[in-house]
Amino acid sequence: MSDSHISQLQVLRLPGERGLRVIGAVDLSTREVWRNALESATVNGAPTRLDLSELSFIDTRGTSMLLAAAHRQPGTAPLTITRPPTVLRRVLAVLCPDEPVNIVIEEQEAS
Amino acid sequence: MSTLVDTPAEPFVHPALFYRGGDEYLAGTVPFIRSGIAAGEPVAVAVPGPNLALLRAELGADAERVRLMDMGAAGRNPGRIIPGVLRAFADAHPSRPVRIIGEPIWPGRTEDEYPACVQHEALINLAFTGRDVTILCPYDTGNLPSAVLADAEATHPLLIDGTGERTSTAYSPERIIAGYNQPLPEPTGAAELTVDATNLARARVLARTQALRAGLTDDRTADVELVVTELVTNSIDHGGGTGRLRIWTADGHFVCEVHDQGTLTDPLAGRHPAAPGQHRQRGLLLVNHMSDLVRLHTGTRSTTLRVHFRL
Numbered sequence: 001m002s003d004s005h006i007s008q009l010q011v012l013r014l015p016g017e018r019g020l021r022v023i024g025a026v027d028l029s030t031r032e033v034w035r036n037a038l039e040s041a042t043v044n045g046a047p048t049r050l051d052l053s054e055l056s057f058i059d060t061r062g063t064s065m066l067l068a069a070a071h072r073q074p075g076t077a078p079l080t081i082t083r084p085p086t087v088l089r090r091v092l093a094v095l096c097p098d099e100p101v102n103i104v105i106e107e108q109e110a111s
Numbered sequence: 112m113s114t115l116v117d118t119p120a121e122p123f124v125h126p127a128l129f130y131r132g133g134d135e136y137l138a139g140t141v142p143f144i145r146s147g148i149a150a151g152e153p154v155a156v157a158v159p160g161p162n163l164a165l166l167r168a169e170l171g172a173d174a175e176r177v178r179l180m181d182m183g184a185a186g187r188n189p190g191r192i193i194p195g196v197l198r199a200f201a202d203a204h205p206s207r208p209v210r211i212i213g214e215p216i217w218p219g220r221t222e223d224e225y226p227a228c229v230q231h232e233a234l235i236n237l238a239f240t241g242r243d244v245t246i247l248c249p250y251d252t253g254n255l256p257s258a259v260l261a262d263a264e265a266t267h268p269l270l271i272d273g274t275g276e277r278t279s280t281a282y283s284p285e286r287i288i289a290g291y292n293q294p295l296p297e298p299t300g301a302a303e304l305t306v307d308a309t310n311l312a313r314a315r316v317l318a319r320t321q322a323l324r325a326g327l328t329d330d331r332t333a334d335v336e337l338v339v340t341e342l343v344t345n346s347i348d349h350g351g352g353t354g355r356l357r358i359w360t361a362d363g364h365f366v367c368e369v370h371d372q373g374t375l376t377d378p379l380a381g382r383h384p385a386a387p388g389q390h391r392q393r394g395l396l397l398v399n400h401m402s403d404l405v406r407l408h409t410g411t412r413s414t415t416l417r418v419h420f421r422l
């Protein structure tokens with residue numbers, strides 16, 4: 001049985017395409033899971049999608065790690081994030097007043 | 112034997128402009144703006160709404176050549192002014208002299224806000240040392256208390272009034288930073304939780320529940336959750352592994368506070384803009400951007416950060 005006091009983060013492969021489905025919260029407690037997920041998603045420099053529609057929270061450090069992962073991607077292969085939570089949008093607006101480099105934000109679930 | 116050392120002059124200029132009434136305000140600010148425009152220098156003005164309207168009317172078409180900002184909005188939180196207003200403008204013009212008029216202290220500032228305002232004025236001197244930037248700070252002598260005007264003489268190396276310019280003999284920003292670093296008054300009726308790495312999620316639930324109960328919107332509640340997480344994460348990482356979170360409402364504000372056993376050694380923490388490629392130490396910057404006021408007390412064995420959200 002899970003303890004609701006502890007942040008949890010689950011990462012699943014997206015069926016039929018290159019990318020990950022991220023469920024839970026990114027904070028100090030789940031930072032390493034997030035780091036590993038980003039590394040595995042961007043290891044080959046191919047276009048990658050992160051479904052963040054079930055991400056309930058992400059802290060500033062987690063957002064910075066996402067930006068760093070996108071920065072590592074070749075310009076021809078941006079990181080696509082789907083339906084990010086409000087908190088991620090608000091942190092991105094501060095950290096990247098212009099458009100975030102190499103990140104594409106999708107508002108709808110890809111069909 | 113004496114040795115002549117060629118010491119380059121400090122390029123950063125930070126005068127206080129003491130004015131009384133609209134005519135003196137315009138006489139002290141408009142020539143500063145127009146000579147900057149004539150020299151091809153980037154010019155920004157961040158002052159309270161009524162003074163912004165006064166300047167806009169006086170500048171006429173020249174207003175379009177100046178970046179105009181309402182300090183009541185952009186600088187409501189004094190902790191946001193250096194990264195979000197001053198550095199944001201100066202850093203956008205790195206190879207040119209830059210002129211800014213910044214008026215962070217006006218008669219409507221509250222007693223809670225003032226210590227953060229005057230510390231901000233002191234910290235400008237640290238933040239811009241070595242930069243070819245001039246920041247002119249108007250002070251309304253007709254409506255500000257004499258103690259505030261005395262503090263302005265400590266935070267500005269150069270003073271300007273209707274009689275001319277003079278070097279401040281009271282200049283001592285370190286004294287202001289230390290003198291206003293005082294214990295914060297105890298709240299009443301605060302919800303409290305000791306937070307460590309095992310219950311960060313519970314801290315967010317407490318923050319969210321209290322914020323919604325206080326009437327904050329969903330977006331502001333998301334900001335509260337982020338701020339609380341950043342503060343307690345700092346405590347876990349740098350403040351002895353735990354932080355005491357307290358949440359309450361008072362005087363029209365929703366207030367979150369985290370107290371820990373750490374010491375904040377960088378006086379500009381939370382005021383360094385987010386540099387490209389730098390991915391650490393951005394938590395306090397976000398706290399400053401998301402909130403309406405941040406108060407700090409730090410000592411050799413403990414630090415308290417108190418963050419206000421206007422209701």
